[in-house]
Amino acid sequence: MPNAKYDHQEAINKATRLFWAKGFHATSMRNIQQAIDMRPGSIYATFGSKEALFSKAIQHYTSTSKDRLNAYVESSTSPLTGLKKFIEDSIAGGQTSAPSTMCMLVKTIAELTDDNADLLAEAKRLLQDLESAFADVLARAQKMGEVDAARSPEYLARYLQMQIMGLRTYAHMQGSKEQVMELIDGVFHSLTGQEHLSP
Amino acid sequence: MPNAKYDHQEAINKATRLFWAKGFHATSMRNIQQAIDMRPGSIYATFGSKEALFSKAIQHYTSTSKDRLNAYVESSTSPLTGLKKFIEDSIAGGQTSAPSTMCMLVKTIAELTDDNADLLAEAKRLLQDLESAFADVLARAQKMGEVDAARSPEYLARYLQMQIMGLRTYAHMQGSKEQVMELIDGVFHSLTGQEHLSP
DNA sequence: TTTTATCTTGAACGATCGTTCAAGGGTAGT
DNA sequence: ACTACCCTTGAACGATCGTTCAAGATAAAA
Numbered sequence A, B: 001m002p003n004a005k006y007d008h009q010e011a012i013n014k015a016t017r018l019f020w021a022k023g024f025h026a027t028s029m030r031n032i033q034q035a036i037d038m039r040p041g042s043i044y045a046t047f048g049s050k051e052a053l054f055s056k057a058i059q060h061y062t063s064t065s066k067d068r069l070n071a072y073v074e075s076s077t078s079p080l081t082g083l084k085k086f087i088e089d090s091i092a093g094g095q096t097s098a099p100s101t102m103c104m105l106v107k108t109i110a111e112l113t114d115d116n117a118d119l120l121a122e123a124k125r126l127l128q129d130l131e132s133a134f135a136d137v138l139a140r141a142q143k144m145g146e147v148d149a150a151r152s153p154e155y156l157a158r159y160l161q162m163q164i165m166g167l168r169t170y171a172h173m174q175g176s177k178e179q180v181m182e183l184i185d186g187v188f189h190s191l192t193g194q195e196h197l198s199p
Numbered sequence C: 001t002t003t004t005a006t007c008t009t010g011a012a013c014g015a016t017c018g019t020t021c022a023a024g025g026g027t028a029g030t
Numbered sequence D: 001a002c003t004a005c006c007c008t009t010g011a012a013c014g015a016t017c018g019t020t021c022a023a024g025a026t027a028a029a030a
Helices: A008-022 A029-036 A040-047 A050-074 A079-092 A104-111 A114-143 A153-173 A177-192 B008-022 B029-036 B040-047 B050-074 B079-092 B104-111 B114-143 B153-173 B177-192
Strands: none
Touching (some): A029 A040, A050 A079, A050 A104, A050 A114, A104 A114, A104 A153, A104 B104, A177 B153, B008 B029, B008 B050, B008 B104, B040 B050, B050 B104, B079 B153, B114 B153, B153 B177
8 A cells, every 4th residue: 555544443443433332323424434534435445335344343343352351361360350350341441441331242233133134144243253252261260160160161151141241231221330340240159159050 | 183093002012113123223214104104294293203202112112011021920920930931021022023032222222322312311211110120029029038038129120130131132142042041041040049149 | 757556535426314394185063 | 065173195305324436636666
């Protein structure tokens, strides 16, 4: 790119934050143009369409989320405490003031229909990716005896994924940070308690 | 109304199902016109605006949900089994083939922003109403010894509300009905188990 | 400096959005 | 049969949607 004026990665980053905050339909291409300071011609030459840009956005979101999870797990004394820190940070929001406490992928599958079948399918696939990342962490936690080994990491990850969806959505609905933290503690007690996870 | 051609209640019912399936933004007034077989003039004379009609819709949804919950609780051998049947029916969907496994109010707070501040606030308020209904049921379950009495019904309802949000959203993401039912069982084990709910 | 290739610009397009309103239709009361 | 009143109709409005494209700007190659 001999004549590249814009930083495409930074553009995707800003577009991601905007889509995350407002959703797919409520974010107009004119909003995007203003946020990333590009004119329609450049945007369409670079990304192709609103759908394609949104696709880049949810991919970027997922990649960043995975990185953040792994960073917490690596820098913590144990996989499980790293996992908890990741969840608390996702909801309470550290310095990285996120556009929403809700998961961007959950917002996406909540909003989109078959009118955007490709995006919907991809959001579901990316959520499965994140679930796999949870399974990896939980498998490591099992080997360290932090979590009941009688249940498969896949089941535990499924359970955790569902809990995180609920927690982040609940946090978006209700203001009290204290009560949400209490719910997080409740979730982790049910996760470490061995006898109450099995169906 | 000496000259009323349309059944307004049935119109609200159909509009609710459409909004529930497609969300606020993706549902156009022309979609509504077709679904309820009314022309724009009549719709606006009756309901005032798209926002006002959507407000009626989420109120109707909440009212129906509460009725369905109470019906399950009354017709069951115990409050807790009624609660579980309500949840299973909400997700698996009985004969009432719902437009979505996801909670309409969750979809609403996931999609809307401050651009529709009134609707957003009302959806949150209606979710609190449902949480109160859960608290009533859980208090009755406590008196019957089905649920740990050491925790307040308000906390338990908060916990349950969060779980339902997660369960229904997860069910919408992932196809396997079997795995979702397994998760529901897991939730109820954590709800009945006394030692693992406290933070 | 001139040419060439690449990227950017912004006006403009057709489609669709939520909404309005003058005109028409139908029922009830006289 | 006539009036009065309510409800319904559907064309039309301005705004905004996602997207396109000819023209201009810019930097590397010759």
